[in-house]
Amino acid sequence: MPAVRLDAELVRRGLARSRRRAGELVAEGRVLVDGTPAHKPSQPVSEAVAVVVEAGPAPEYVSRAGYKLDGALDALAALVAVPPRVEGAMCLDAGASTGGFTQVLLARGAAHVLAVDVGHGQMAASVAADPRVTVREGVNIRDLQAQDVEPSPTLVVADLSFISLTLVVPVLVGVSSPGADLLLMVKPQFEVGRGRLGPGGVVTSPARRQQAVLAVAEAVRSVGGAIHAVVPSPLPGPAGNHEYFLWATAPDGGRREVDLTGTLEDAVRTAVVDDRACQVRPPLRGVPRRLA
Missing domain, CATH: 3.10.290.10 (RNA-binding S4 domain)
Structure with missing residues (x-):
């Protein structure tokens, strides 16, 4: 050579x-x-x-969320040949809070991040001051419309609490570019229903955690998206809840395929029970329910 x-x-x-x-x-x-x-x-x-x-100094993020997303992106890079693209991406950070996810995206070369949160005054000043960041406070993510997000994001990350992602997925897909990457942090404690929570608000049942991830995956597929991988979060939630990153893509007619390594159910089971990242067999795409 x-x-x-x-x-x-x-x-x-x-x-x-x-x-x-x-x-x-x-x-x-x-x-x-x-x-x-x-x-x-x-x-x-x-x-x-x-x-x-050689290894460099460990990154310092403004919140635990930053370490979660950073670890998930590293896991995907080791798992697949074509992981979600951050460098040069136009990003939407749904549920930005103090800016941990936004900070990771900036560090990995994102062109711009629209950081949206329902709260006010939460984002760390060091993150908000970056010229590549636009902060939108006091915005309920369910009210977001395409004209509010221009240019359309090519990468969407989401870290939302006290709401099921199944209610938000149609909005996130609706404002995204065709084929956009979606990295959704699934928090089972907000998916299974309050009556199914264990002591301290923790989802202790692996079966229920699997059901939570599958429900969000099906929400993505119901609007025509594709599921590519499930990655356990490297850190638990504040109360000790297991959390998971679901990597999906918005509808685009079949932009990307991945290796045949298992069904959606197998991938979720691997992530939940074995605590390992796993790809999903394509074409796990869906069509909107109204067209089915």
Whole structure:
């Protein structure tokens, strides 16, 4: 194999998510080629050389939510060949609160984040001050309309409380670009009904947690979306509840397919019972109920 640019080789080996990020890693002095620090992203390297990226300082996020989304994105990057694209994305953060999710998106190269929350004055000043962020406070996500979200997001993340995602999914899909990625954090404690909560408001039953994730997945499919993977959150909710990220895409006529690794039910069971991320067999797409 002929020599190629170091930044391109870092991406090919899965050591950087983009050539821009590869260049940043080189500038930070974290890339070693055969044990020697690299100084230029354009440095030619062959397939035979050892290329290592040294660990950097752990990120500091303004909330626990940031660590959850960061971990979920890392898990998806390790799981699938074409994970959700953050770099350059126009994003909607539904339920932005203090800005943990928004902060992760910015750190990963998002072009813009529309941060929406029903509350006021919650977002950390350091996040809100970023010129790529537009904060919309006092907005009930169920009232959001396409004209409120321009340009249409190519990536939607959601961290909502005290409401079922099944009620919100049609809105999120409705304001998204065709084929947009959706990363929805499913909180079983807000999906199963108050009467099914255990002590302290915790959903202790794995079966009920599975039902919660499946219900949200079916809500996505009912409006024509596709389900791609289920990822356990790396951190629990404040009361100790298990939470899960559902990766889906808005309708677009079949933009992306993934490897055949199991049914939706199998993927949810793997995430809930085995605490492992799992892909979903395509084409788990749906059509709006009115067209069925």
